[in-house]
Amino acid sequence: MAYFSAAQLHTLPWTSSINPNVAYRTPKLLLYPKPLRASFSSSNVETTTLTKDSTTTTLRELCYGHVQEHVIRRAEEVGYVIPTEVQLQALPFLFSGRDCVLHAQTGSGKTLAYLLQVLSVVDSQRSAVQALIVVPTRELGMQVTKVARMLAANPSEHESGLKSCTVMALLDGGMLKRHKSWLKAEPPTIVVATIGSLCQMLEKHILKLDTCQVLVVDEVDFMFNSSKEVSSLKRLLTSYSSSKNRQTIFASASIPQHRRFLYDCMQQKWTRADVVHVHVNSVEPMPSCLHHRFVVCNRTEKNPMLLSLLQTDSPGSAIIFVSEQSGKSKKAGSAPPTTLLVDFLKSSCGRFSDVSLLEEDMNFNQRAASLSELRGGGGGGGGGGYLLVATDIAARGVDLPETTHIYNFDIPKDAVNYLHRAGRTGRKPFSDKKCFVTSIITVEELFVLQRFENELMFCCEQLFF
C-alpha cells in the first residue's frame, strides 16, 4: 500500500510550480506553501506531466491494435486526426488497462480519451453492460452519449452481420420505465448515467455491474463535492462493483488537493493501487488562449455595463453566467435574475432580441431544446452566433466550441467555479485564437477576484468605461 507523508499531502492545489511566463499583478497574495516537485517517488502513483509535445503521432497510430478500424475511421471523419496532449499522454496507459485519473484543462479532449478506451474494451456481440460512464448532469450525459454513439456507429453492420455497440443514456428526467424494459430485454453495451437514475436501477437490481469492465466518472471532483451525490458515488465505487474487477477512470479539469485525492483513491479502494495520474499542463490550469478581464461598477450599474461590453466586444457567441436565484428570493415570489437579465437584453438592443436561457428551473425538455438550438447555429446574437444566459448548470462539461466570450455577470463562487465557467470558451484544441473571459464585479469583490488569480495563476486586465 502506498504511503504519503504529511508533507506530501500538504500541497499546492493546482500545480507544482509557479509559471514563470505569467505576469502577475501586484500585490500578490501567495496563499500556499513553497512549491513541491511534480513527482514524488515514495508512492505507487505515477504522475505524468507533459507541457508541449513535438511529435506528430496521429490518433490512428496511437489507437492501432486497440480500437476497431470503423471507430478510428469515424473519429477521423469528424476531424479527430491528431491527438490532443491528454490523449497522447493517457491513451497508452488506458490501453494497458491501468486505472487513470485524467487531469487536464477544460476543452482538452478528455472525453474522447476515455471513450476510445471504452470502445477498445467492449465487445458489441455480447449482450451485457460492459462500460459505465457517470456524469453530474443530464446535459453532459446527453453530450457524452452523442459522441459515444457517433464513434460506435458501424456503417458495415448489415454487411458483416455484426451488431453495433449500443449506448443507453440513463439520465435524470428520462423515461426510466422504458429504460427498465430495455435493460431487461437486451442490456446495452455502454451506459451513460447520472448518479440518481443509476442508483435507482442498481437498488432495484434491474442493472447489475458484474459484467462492467470500465467505470468512468467524469467531473469527478464535482461529484465528490456534491453532498447529494457523494454517498451514492462511494457506494457505486466500492459496493456495487469492486475496483479489482474493473478499470476505473476519473476525469476533470480541476482536482483540488489532487495528491490527497489520489491517496484516497487507493486507501478507499476506489481504484487499484497502481493508479496513474495523467496531469497535463500542470503549471497552467486554464487554456493559454483565454484573455481574462474585469470591470468594476456598482451593483445597480451591472445591466448597462454588460450592454456596453456586448456592444464593444460584439462577440461571435457568448455565455453570460448569472447566480442561481436564492431561496429567499424564490419564496418572496421574485422573478429569477436570469429571466430579468434576458428581458433586459431583449428590450435593450435589437441584436440581442434572441437570447437563449439555460437554468435549473427549466424542465428537461426546455433545457435540451435550448442547447440543441445553440448547437444548430440558432440562438441570439445574429450572424449564426448565440447569446446564452445561464446559471452554473452550463459551467461543467458543456461543449459549445463556438463560444468566444464568457461574461461573469455574477462573480463565481470559488476558483474552481471560475475555471469551469472560463473553460466554456477556448474549446478548439488546435486553435490559439484569443477568447475572452470578463467579470463584472463590485469594488468589494476585487479581493475575491484577486484570490482566483492567485489560485489559478492567471492575470486579469482591468477595463475602463
Ligand SMILES: Nc1ncnc2c1ncn2[C@@H]1O[C@H](COP(=O)(O)OP(=O)(O)OP(=O)(O)O)[C@@H](O)[C@H]1O
Ligand atoms: N483529437 C482531437 N482533435 C480535434 N478536436 C478534438 C480532439 N479531441 C477532442 N476534440 C474537441 O475538443 C473539444 C473539447 O473536448 P472535450 O469536451 O472532451 O473536453 P474536456 O477535456 O472533456 O473538457 P471539460 O473539462 O470542459 O469537460 C470538443 O469540441 C471535441 O470535439
